[in-house]
Structure formats: structure tokens, C-alpha cells
Amino acid sequence: xxxxxxxxxxxxxxxxxxxxxxxxxxxxxxxxxxxxxxxxxxxxxxxxxxxxxxxxxxxxxxxxxxxxxxxxxxxxxxxxxxxxxxxxxxxxxxxxxxxxxxxxxxxxxxxxxxxxxxxxxxxxxxxxxxxxxxxxxxxxxxxxxxxxxxxxxxxxxxxxxxxxxxxxxxxxxxxxxxxxxxxxxxxxxxxxxxxxxxxxxxxxxxxxxxxxxxxxxxxxxxxxxxxxxxxxxxxxxxxxxxxxxxxxxxxxxxxxxxxxxxxxxxxxxxxxxxxxxxxxxxxxxxxxxxxxxxxxxxxxxxx
Amino acid sequence: xxxxxxxxxxxxxxxxxxxxxxxxxxxxxxxxxxxxxxxxxxxxxxxxxxxxxxxxxxxxxxxxxxxxxxxxxxxxxxxxxxxxxxxxxxxxxxxxxxxxxxxxxxxxxxxxxxxxxxxxxxxxxxxxxxxxxxxxxxxxxxxxxxxxxxxxxxx
Numbered sequence: 001x002x003x004x005x006x007x008x009x010x011x012x013x014x015x016x017x018x019x020x021x022x023x024x025x026x027x028x029x030x031x032x033x034x035x036x037x038x039x040x041x042x043x044x045x046x047x048x049x050x051x052x053x054x055x056x057x058x059x060x061x062x063x064x065x066x067x068x069x070x071x072x073x074x075x076x077x078x079x080x081x082x083x084x085x086x087x088x089x090x091x092x093x094x095x096x097x098x099x100x101x102x103x104x105x106x107x108x109x110x111x112x113x114x115x116x117x118x119x120x121x122x123x124x125x126x127x128x129x130x131x132x133x134x135x136x137x138x139x140x141x142x143x144x145x146x147x148x149x150x151x152x153x154x155x156x157x158x159x160x161x162x163x164x165x166x167x168x169x170x171x172x173x174x175x176x177x178x179x180x181x182x183x184x185x186x187x188x189x190x191x192x193x194x195x196x197x198x199x200x201x202x203x204x205x206x207x208x209x210x211x212x213x214x215x216x217x218x219x220x221x222x223x224x225x226x227x228x229x230x231x232x233x234x235x236x237x238x239x240x241x242x243x244x245x246x247x248x249x250x251x252x253x254x255x256x257x258x259x260x261x262x263x264x265x266x267x268x269x270x271x272x273x274x275x276x277x278x279x280x281x282x283x284x285x286x287x288x289x290x291x292x293x294x295x296x297x298x299x300x301x302x303x
Numbered sequence: 304x305x306x307x308x309x310x311x312x313x314x315x316x317x318x319x320x321x322x323x324x325x326x327x328x329x330x331x332x333x334x335x336x337x338x339x340x341x342x343x344x345x346x347x348x349x350x351x352x353x354x355x356x357x358x359x360x361x362x363x364x365x366x367x368x369x370x371x372x373x374x375x376x377x378x379x380x381x382x383x384x385x386x387x388x389x390x391x392x393x394x395x396x397x398x399x400x401x402x403x404x405x406x407x408x409x410x411x412x413x414x415x416x417x418x419x420x421x422x423x424x425x426x427x428x429x430x431x432x433x434x435x436x437x438x439x440x441x442x443x444x445x446x447x448x449x450x451x452x453x454x455x456x457x458x
Contacts, residue, residue, distance in 0.1 A: 006323030006369045035365040044324050050370045099435020104359040187434025188348050
């Protein structure tokens with residue numbers, strides 16, 4: 001760390017003016033990514049612009065579409081009744097981020113712009129069809145979430161742009177969603193693998209639409225076309241779920257690292273994707289399933 | 304580049320001069336001189352640096368000190384009433400929830416925040432709320448017992 005200028009912006013315009021062309025400045029909200037990265041060799045830029053006091057970016061509205069101000073914390077997201085009912089996979093994911101302390105300061109905007117292929121909320125945003133609003137001096141532009149991430153830690157945002165909101169469309173009737181993570185422990189964990197699913201049923205309980213996304217299984221979070229094709233047009237029976245398992249494992253592009261090897265990740269991709277699809281279908285049928293959908297294994301919990 | 308600022312910690316205003324990249328834990332320990340808050344992993348993993356910012360637990364090793372300007376910071380020193388320990392602190396002593404002591408300030412801050420939100424938690428809720436605080440000595444059982452004792456004492 002070195003000689004760093006620090007500013008606190010209270011409006012987006014002020015933050016944009018301080019950011020300039022973005023060549024030697026970055027914004028910080030909760031700090032849980034930027035400050036950790038700074039200690040791991042990525043030095044801070046010459047200017048840090050704190051945006052955590054921009055109250056206008058803290059709004060959360062759900063009249064029709066869900067519009068999440070970029071500074072909305074994970075703690076707020078996983079406690080919000082509308083998110084839990086209608087965009088449940090986002091609640092599943094937000095509830096698993098870090099610890100209570102991380103969820104208090106970590107923001108959805110920061111999470112999205114950090115572009116980790118292991119981020120919890122990314123898969124849910126993909127299967128729910130989200131987009132982000134990027135603002136610069138030139139105005140706002142809307143980017144589909146799948147177009148935003150270009151690699152680990154890389155986005156298609158231009159220097160000088162700030163993420164101001166994430167918009168998630170209203171979902172059709174009989175739609176359910178879920179995010180499931182394979183974890184070694186609950187707190188301060190990074191997904192070994194994760195899977196998200198969003199499933200829409202017709203009146204007879206047959207799947208008319210489905211999206212499946214895989215987390216920590218490729219350089220960015222990816223869709224699994226094979227898993228989606230396996231469930232669409234079925235009633236979610238065991239045979240269809242077995243095909244989801246095979247499809248997700250086939251679509252995964254895992255790496256080996258100290259947390260898990262490639263073969264284990266590929267095998268678990270299928271298992272976790274199957275669980276996510278099953279829970280999403282259950283929720284689409286109106287059946288209750290606990291949030292987060294990943295159970296906690298603890299002495300005496302009976303799980 | 305030094306920035307003059309005022310940090311409010313445990314109800315006291317401290318004038319400080321801080322670099323833009325100074326973390327809150329360094330400011331609390333080095334500039335203000337309150338050494339109860341510990342720097343453990345310095346990587347947002349272990350929870351030894353836990354403080355409350357406006358009543359919510361935050362890892363102070365990954366929070367820029369200058370971002371806390373305008374907020375109320377509470378450290379472990381702010382939990383006792385002068386020389387009188389809080390029920391929670393006494394319960395840690397009663398139950399033997401302290402061994403080497405390095406994680407204790409963070410444990411106390413997380414548990415304090417939990418009991419303010421949920422005065423009568425289950426043991427599972429206690430363990431989940433302390434999930435961001437690592438202890439390498441106790442095995443957690445006596446820490447969980449201490450928080451349960453404090454909850455019973457104040458319900």
C-alpha cells in the first residue's frame with residue numbers, strides 16, 4: 001500500500017467527477033474485495049473514492065421488476081420479503097456470503113463488478129435474467145448480466161463507469177428459483193461449486209422454461225444448455241433430474257486448485273445442479289423450501 | 304498523503320491524521336491506542352478484528368478507516384461499563400470461554416451484536432452468528448455456552 005488519496009462522494013455525479021477517466025482511481029463501497037486484493041499484491045490506485053454514503057444507491061424496489069441499488073447489502077437482500085418470495089435464488093445466495101460482518105458491508109454492486117466466477121449472487125442473477133445499469137459522464141447504459149463478465153475479475157464495463165443498479169425482471173406465475181452451493185463450512189466460504197436454477201411450470205406442472213447456471217466451474221459463471229434442455233418439457237421426474245446431472249457435468253469446465261480437483265468439481269457440478277433444479281421446481285409448485293437452500297450441517301441440528 | 308479526520312470510537316471523538324489506505328483496525332490500534340481489537344489474519348477471514356460500525360459487526364481489517372468518519376465505532380473496550388464487565392463478558396469468564404484470548408474481543412463483539420438483535424437465541428443461532436470468528440483453542444463449546452448463559456441472564 002502506498003500514497004493514496006481518499007475522497008468520500010455523496011452523489012453519483014460527484015463520484016463520476018472524481019473518477020474521471022478511471023485510469024488511476026477506483027470506487028470502494030464495503031471494501032471486502034478491494035482491500036483484500038490490495039493486500040494480495042494488487043496495489044490500490046492513486047485515488048480511492050468511497051461511495052458508501054451515496055444514499056440514492058441504497059434503494060430496493062420491487063413494484064414489478066426488482067430494482068436493486070448498487071449499494072444494497074447482502075444482509076438487506078437476504079432479509080427482504082419480496083426477494084425471498086419472488087427472486088428466491090438471490091436470497092439463497094446472499095444468505096451464504098461470507099459471515100454476518102461481510103453481509104453487512106458487502107454490496108450487490110460490488111459483488112457484480114468484482115466479477116469473481118465463484119461469487120454467490122452471480123448465478124441467480126443469470127437465471128433470473130438480470131441486467132446492470134452502468135453510469136458514466138455520457139449517461140446510463142444497460143448491460144445484460146451475461147454480457148458483463150468477460151473473465152475472472154474482468155467486466156465489459158469501461159473505466160470511468162460506475163454500476164448504479166441491478167434490475168431483475170418480474171417472473172411469470174408458477175416460477176421458482178434456487179441457488180445451491182457445495183461448501184466445506186458455512187461461514188467465510190467460497191463455493192467449491194455452485195448451481196442456480198430458475199424453473200417455470202404450466203398449469204399441469206410441466207416445465208415450460210428453465211435456466212441453469214454453474215458457479216466456480218468456468219472462467220466466468222456460465223449457463224448449462226444441456227441441463228436446461230434436460231428439464232424443459234418434463235414434469236421434473238427422477239429421470240429428467242438424472243439427465244440434468246449428466247448435462248451440468250458435461251457443460252462444466254472446471255479447474256483443479258487447492259480447494260478441489262477437476263474431476264471432483266465436474267462430478268459435483270451435476271449433483272449440485274440437480275439439487276438446484278429440484279428445489280426451484282418445488283418452489284415453482286408453491287411448496288416451501290428453507291432459505292438458504294444449502295442446508296447447514298451442525299451438531300444437534302438433525303440435518 | 305495524510306488526511307485529517309475525526310473518528311468516533313466508544314462515544315469518544317478522536318482527531319486523527321490517516322493515510323487513504325489505512326485500515327480501521329490499524330487506526331484503532333496505532334492511532335487511537337485501543338489495542339483490544341486484534342489483527343489476526345488481516346484478510347477478512349478470522350474475525351479477530353470485529354468491531355461494530357453503527358451497531359453492525361464489521362471486519363475492521365478490510366474497512367478503510369476514513370470510511371468510518373461520521374459513523375459510531377464500538378470496540379470491545381466499549382462493551383463494559385467502566386470497570387464493570389457486561390453480562391456477556393462475565394459469562395465468558397464463568398464458562399471458561401477464554402483460553403489464549405486472541406479471538407475473544409471479536410467473539411464478544413459478534414455475540415454482543417447477536418444478543419441485541421435476538422435476546423433469546425438457540426445454540427445453533429449462536430454458532431451461526433459466530434461463524435465468522437475463528438478460535439483455535441476452545442473448540443467453541445464453552446464460547447457457545449457463555450453466550451447462552453448471557454442470553455439467559457438478560458432475558
